[in-house]
Amino acid sequence: MHPLTDEERAVYEWQMWSPGFGEDGQRRLKNASVLVSRCGGLGSVVAYELAAAGVGRLVLAHAGVVKPSDLNRQLLMTHAWLGRPRVESARRRLLELNPRLDIVAVQENVSEENAAGLVAQADLTVDCAPLFSERFAMNRQSVAQAKPIVECAMYDLEATITTVVPGRTPCLACLHPSEPPQWKREFPVFGAVSGTVGCMAAMEAIKVIAGFGDPLLGRMAQIDLRDMSFRTFDLQRDESCPVCASA
Amino acid sequence: MQVTVRCSGQLRAALETSSLGLDLPAGTTVAEAIAAMADDHGARIRSMLLDDSGAVQRTLVVAVGSAQVTDPTAHSLADGDTLTVLHPISGG
Numbered sequence: 503m504h505p506l507t508d509e510e511r512a513v514y515e516w517q518m519w520s521p522g523f524g525e526d527g528q529r530r531l532k533n534a535s536v537l538v539s540r541c542g543g544l545g546s547v548v549a550y551e552l553a554a555a556g557v558g559r560l561v562l563a564h565a566g567v568v569k570p571s572d573l574n575r576q577l578l579m580t581h582a583w584l585g586r587p588r589v590e591s592a593r594r595r596l597l598e599l600n601p602r603l604d605i606v607a608v609q610e611n612v613s614e615e616n617a618a619g620l621v622a623q624a625d626l627t628v629d630c631a632p633l634f635s636e637r638f639a640m641n642r643q644s645v646a647q648a649k650p651i652v653e654c655a656m657y658d659l660e661a662t663i664t665t666v667v668p669g670r671t672p673c674l675a676c677l678h679p680s681e682p683p684q685w686k687r688e689f690p691v692f693g694a695v696s697g698t699v700g701c702m703a704a705m706e707a708i709k710v711i712a713g714f715g716d717p718l719l720g721r722m723a724q725i726d727l728r729d730m731s732f733r734t735f736d737l738q739r740d741e742s743c744p745v746c747a748s749a
Numbered sequence: 750m751q752v753t754v755r756c757s758g759q760l761r762a763a764l765e766t767s768s769l770g771l772d773l774p775a776g777t778t779v780a781e782a783i784a785a786m787a788d789d790h791g792a793r794i795r796s797m798l799l800d801d802s803g804a805v806q807r808t809l810v811v812a813v814g815s816a817q818v819t820d821p822t823a824h825s826l827a828d829g830d831t832l833t834v835l836h837p838i839s840g841g
Contacts, residue, residue, distance in 0.1 A: 544841040630841035637839060657758045657838035682808040682837040684759050684797060689840045696841070722810070722817075724757065724835060726767070735812045735833070738819050 503533045504558075510602070514556050520714075527712035528556060534711045535559035535604075537624035539612045539640055541592040543575030543691055544654060545630035547700025548707070550577060552628075553596045555708055559604040560596065561623045564589045565611045575693030612636045617643040627651040628707050629674075630700070632689075634681045641666070641674035645746045650710050654703035658690040661699040664722040664737065665706050669749040671720045676740035695727055750775050750828035752782060758836035760797050764790070775828070779813065779821035780805050782832060797836060810835040 506514075506528055514528050536557050538549045541564045549560055568579045568588050578592040589607040596603055606623060610616055612631060617639035621627055627644055629651055631637050637653070644651040645668040653674055654663045666673050702723070709715035724733045741747055752771045761767050773782055783805050787795040800806055805821045812833040818824045826832065 540841050542841045632839055632841040634837070634839050654841075655838045656840040658762065660757055660761075660838065662835065662838060677810050678808045678837050680808060682806075682839075685837060685839055689838075691840055722835075724833075726757070728767070733815070733833075735810070735815055735817055735835075737810075737817045740819065 503529055505529065506532060510556065517555065522714035523712055527714055530712045531556045531708065532558045534626070535561060535624040536707055536711075537561040537563065537620055537627040537640075539620075539627065539629055539631045539636060540564045541576065541578050541588060542572070542630060542632065543577075543693055543696030544656060544700045544703065545628070546576045546578040546592065547697045548628045548630055548654075548704045549592060549596060550599065551701055551704035552707060553600040553603050555704070556600070557603075557707075557711070559606070559624075561606040561608065561620060562589050562592055563608045563610055563612050563616075563620055564592065565609055575691055575696050577693065577697065612640050614639050618646075621647055621649060625649065626707055626710060628703050629653050630655075630703070632687050634678065634685060637674055638681070642745055644668060645673050645749050648749070652703050652706045652710070654699050654706075656691065656696050656699050659692070659695050659726060659728040661695065661702075661725045661727075662722055663699065663702055663706060663718055663725075665710060665717045665719055667710075667719055668746060672737045672739045673743060673746040673749075675745040676743045677722075677737065679740070679743070698727065699725065750777070750826070752777075752826050752829075753831045754782070754786060755831060755833045756836065757834070758838045760794070760834060760836035763794055763797060773826065776825050779811060779818050779824045779826060779832060782826055783811070783821060783834065798834070808837050810837070 583591040621643040
């Protein structure tokens with residue numbers, strides 16, 4: 503494991519004061535890689551917080567170019583970058599924050615075809631995809647490769663988060679065995695909502711990588727910013743789950 | 750008995766409320782409570798709650814109190830329970 507440099511100790515000093523994290527936790531982050539699937543409203547903030555916290559390598563998967571309708575929430579996209587690749591805008595913004603960061607920028611969304619290769623490049627995935635087909639592809643590969651995946655999602659002023667550790671917790675297919683028929687890619691969203699959830703998902707990833715705190719293993723947090731309620735539900739594995747039952 | 754149902758996501762948006770009360774016979778199961786809720790509303794809500802066979806949609810995460818219920822036909826509700834129906838969301 504690569505040690506911290508003096509510069510890194512100076513940058514991360516205040517978070518290393520956190521009980522249970524310390525310099526060992528910081529070293530783990532430095533030596534870790536995280537796949538962030540789509541850098542939209544949620545993924546932008548996940549990537550930004552992981553970059554700020556000192557994760558060593560980010561694999562960013564996001565197709566398309568920056569559009570005006572991205573700019574209310576996708577905080578790694580800028581007005582000056584309209585019409586140009588989103589993932590390049592994300593790379594530039596992240597390196598401004600953390601020039602030590604190693605970034606693999608992939609101008610593709612996750613699919614059945616590329617999921618195995620993308621998941622293989624990281625120790626952990628944070629799933630911020632707006633389509634269940636992408637989420638299911640990442641879930642299958644995370645289970646197959648025995649890698650944790652933070653599942654975070656939002657709709658309007660609501661959000662859910664759970665962390666999947668294959669073999670220990672329910673996976674996404676345990677919770678939703680098939681594609682929900684009503685879900686559509688376009689949904690109401692404030693940047694303040696996706697940003698809130700993005701910060702929480704980033705913290706889940708940091709806890710799992712550094713091995714401290716109490717991640718949402720086998721639990722789902724449901725957040726409703728309309729009335730500021732936070733609830734946690736205990737989840738169960740589906741013993742007949744076609745994805746993880748044998749994991 | 751009185752049961753409170755909390756709804757989320759697109760289901761909440763379609764119902765135009767996050768919470769509603771149901772007056773149900775003692776011993777009603779989670780599946781029966783959700784079917785009763787479907788009966789109180791139109792076809793759109795029904796399709797969000799139940800599949801074509803009338804069973805609770807497998808894509809829903811259903812909980813009583815803070816515990817997920819994986820077999821809604823086997824779990825009986827008690828007076829004062831809160832039944833949460835989490836409609837699947839995937840916004841990023």
